[in-house]
Amino acid sequence: xxxxxxxxxxxxxxxxxxxxxxxxxxxxxxxxxxxxxxxxxxxxxxxxxxxxxxxxxxxxxxxxxxxxxxxxxxxxxxxxxxxxxxxxxxxxxxxxxxxxxxxxxxxxxxxxxxxxxxxxxxxxxxxxxxxxxxxxxxxxxxxxxxxxxxxxxxxxxxxxxxxxxxxxxx
Amino acid sequence: xxxxxxxxxxxxxxxxxxxxxxxxxxxxxxxxxxxxxxxxxxxxxxxxxxxxxxxxxxxxxxxxxxxxxxxxxxxxxxxxxxxxxxxxxxxxxxxxxxxxxxxxxxxxxxxxxxxxxxxxxxxxxxxxxxxxxxxxxxxxxxxxxxxxxxxxxxxxxxxxxxxxxxxxxxxxxxxxxxxxxxxxxxxxxxxxxxxxxxxxxxxxxxxxxxxxxxxxxxxxxxxxxxxxxxxxxxxxxxxxxxxxxxxxxxxxxxxxxxxxxxxxxxxxxxxxxxxxxxxxxxxxxxxxxxxxxxxxxxxxxxxxxxxxxxxxxxxxxxxxxxxxxxxxxxxxxxxxxxxxxxxxxxxxxxxxxxxxxxxxxxxxxxxxxxxxxxxxxxxxxxxxxxxxxxxxxxxxxxxxxxxxxxxxxxxxxxxxxxxxxxxxxxxxxxxx
Numbered sequence: 001x002x003x004x005x006x007x008x009x010x011x012x013x014x015x016x017x018x019x020x021x022x023x024x025x026x027x028x029x030x031x032x033x034x035x036x037x038x039x040x041x042x043x044x045x046x047x048x049x050x051x052x053x054x055x056x057x058x059x060x061x062x063x064x065x066x067x068x069x070x071x072x073x074x075x076x077x078x079x080x081x082x083x084x085x086x087x088x089x090x091x092x093x094x095x096x097x098x099x100x101x102x103x104x105x106x107x108x109x110x111x112x113x114x115x116x117x118x119x120x121x122x123x124x125x126x127x128x129x130x131x132x133x134x135x136x137x138x139x140x141x142x143x144x145x146x147x148x149x150x151x152x153x154x155x156x157x158x159x160x161x162x163x164x165x166x167x168x169x170x
Numbered sequence: 171x172x173x174x175x176x177x178x179x180x181x182x183x184x185x186x187x188x189x190x191x192x193x194x195x196x197x198x199x200x201x202x203x204x205x206x207x208x209x210x211x212x213x214x215x216x217x218x219x220x221x222x223x224x225x226x227x228x229x230x231x232x233x234x235x236x237x238x239x240x241x242x243x244x245x246x247x248x249x250x251x252x253x254x255x256x257x258x259x260x261x262x263x264x265x266x267x268x269x270x271x272x273x274x275x276x277x278x279x280x281x282x283x284x285x286x287x288x289x290x291x292x293x294x295x296x297x298x299x300x301x302x303x304x305x306x307x308x309x310x311x312x313x314x315x316x317x318x319x320x321x322x323x324x325x326x327x328x329x330x331x332x333x334x335x336x337x338x339x340x341x342x343x344x345x346x347x348x349x350x351x352x353x354x355x356x357x358x359x360x361x362x363x364x365x366x367x368x369x370x371x372x373x374x375x376x377x378x379x380x381x382x383x384x385x386x387x388x389x390x391x392x393x394x395x396x397x398x399x400x401x402x403x404x405x406x407x408x409x410x411x412x413x414x415x416x417x418x419x420x421x422x423x424x425x426x427x428x429x430x431x432x433x434x435x436x437x438x439x440x441x442x443x444x445x446x447x448x449x450x451x452x453x454x455x456x457x458x459x460x461x462x463x464x465x466x467x468x469x470x471x472x473x474x475x476x477x478x479x480x481x482x483x484x485x486x487x488x489x490x491x492x493x494x495x496x497x498x499x500x501x502x503x504x505x506x507x508x509x510x511x512x513x514x515x516x517x518x519x520x521x522x523x524x525x526x527x528x529x530x531x532x533x534x535x536x537x538x539x540x541x542x543x544x545x546x547x548x549x550x551x552x553x554x555x556x557x558x559x560x561x562x563x564x565x566x567x568x569x570x571x572x573x574x575x576x577x578x579x580x581x582x583x584x585x586x587x588x589x590x591x592x593x594x595x596x597x598x599x600x601x602x
Contacts, residue, residue, distance in 0.1 A: 051352050055355065063392070065366065
């Protein structure tokens with residue numbers, strides 16, 4: 001059962017990732033991207049971590065995919081997407097991807113992942129939260145700082161000096 | 171001579187009856203018995219009361235209540251019943267249908283109109299059924315140059331997503347379709363799908379009004395999701411769990427609205443915005459952009475979207491009840507099942523009918539469902555009420571409300587919850 005689900009999820013994830021790259025229609029491409037992100041959430045569910053899976057759905061499908069969809073719909077695509085059809089680039093890209101896949105795969109396979117027994121109970125998300133707030137607190141603070149910095153930077157970049165605010169505020 | 175059948179002959183009548191009997195027997199032997207055999211061969215039938223559930227006894231089940239009731243009880247514990255009928259889709263759709271009728275009638279009364287009146291003689295009670303039949307029988311018109319796959323799929327996915335939301339709501343102790351450990355997070359994940367479906371259906375209809383409505387819906391839903399999530403964190407901090415059933419069970423003494431009224435108010439306002447109800451109905455503002463993102467929908471596609479909308483309304487109201495009003499908890503007001511019927515059976519004159527397994531539902535479950543439905547109907551009433559009272563607000567007011575005021579208030583609510591927790595008043599090990 002788990003093997004069948006794993007295979008189906010792999011097909012969905014990789015297939016929709018390829019579709020997201022290859023489809024001509026940008027909207028369908030972003031829908032395929034949602035399929036990829038949802039498939040990864042399915043992998044997390046399969047790995048007994050529904051907490052991460054739900055966050056994957058809420059953040060990646062619910063927010064980032066929406067953002068991409070929104071951008072694609074509002075932007076004139078001729079302005080940012082020039083057609084660069086080049087067979088050589090494609091093949092080089094595929095070769096690069098294969099090299100990366102083989103390298104990462106060999107690293108992961110050598111890391112002793114095969115010796116891990118899987119009959120341990122899944123880690124409770126409460127323990128993860130407790131670890132984050134006690135032992136790993138510098139990482140949490142660092143993440144918060146990076147996020148705050150990026151939001152501030154986005155606000156600064158989005159600000160325009162040349163537009164007078166004509167909207168009534170009340 | 172009868173007018174209905176002018177050429178009536180008794181012999182023909184007998185012949186037709188014999189004909190029917192012949193065909194029924196033929197179909198039974200050629201289709202019925204092989205079907206029973208197929209069921210026996212390929213489907214694993216459950217064992218109920220120590221005997222196998224064989225389809226050969228189908229007619230006996232119908233006649234004998236002492237055989238029917240255990241089968242019914244066994245069926246009610248299956249996932250199919252839970253998904254399709256009681257805590258899931260059927261129950262929610264029934265409440266949603268009631269909501270539509272009450273909304274139309276109540277809105278009419280608020281505006282000194284009559285509302286649905288003629289259909290069904292008594293206060294237009296069959297109006298909803300008539301509307302449903304009309305929607306089913308209408309032609310579905312797809313605009314030219316519309317993106318057909320998305321246009322067809324979006325309403326179906328909308329209803330499916332709303333039904334998935336409904337599946338997470340616990341109605342009575344143990345009566346929930348999906349009792350997941352991260353229930354509230356699953357709610358957040360499911361809510362995140364609604365703007366995608368809305369914007370995709372709006373884009374796919376290739377028309378200006380739906381697209382404007384879809385963009386407005388996206389703005390509104392995405393910006394109100396953040397205060398929605400933040401306003402519920404107070405409850406999670408105080409209960410220390412994300413499971414909705416455990417959150418309800420933590421409210422046996424007092425509902426959380428007593429300690430977190432700010433969170434409840436924020437959540438209620440965000441419900442109104444997520445449901446696109448007045449005063450936040452900009453995505454389907456009928457006086458500005460026809461019907462917003464619903465403009466191009468017709469026939470049963472529109473019906474599906476309406477069904478999904480009202481399922482969503484029920485689910486949000488039920489979530490409010492679960493998180494802030496104590497869910498199914500309440501004083502026991504449901505009368506107990508009569509003891510003598512369990513002991514002696516039903517006595518009618520000389521007849522004693524002893525029926526084993528009689529209280530089908532326990533008293534706690536019925537009482538819980540009663541309280542849950544009462545509270546949910548109350549919340550639904552308060553969701554419907556602004557429609558007769560408030561005007562529609564502008565989009566910049568909506569966005570500034572969502573981004574400035576509600577998020578700030580949500581943080582105030584979180585600090586209240588943290589204060590109560592660290593002062594030792596509530597939460598695990600608290601004095602209350």
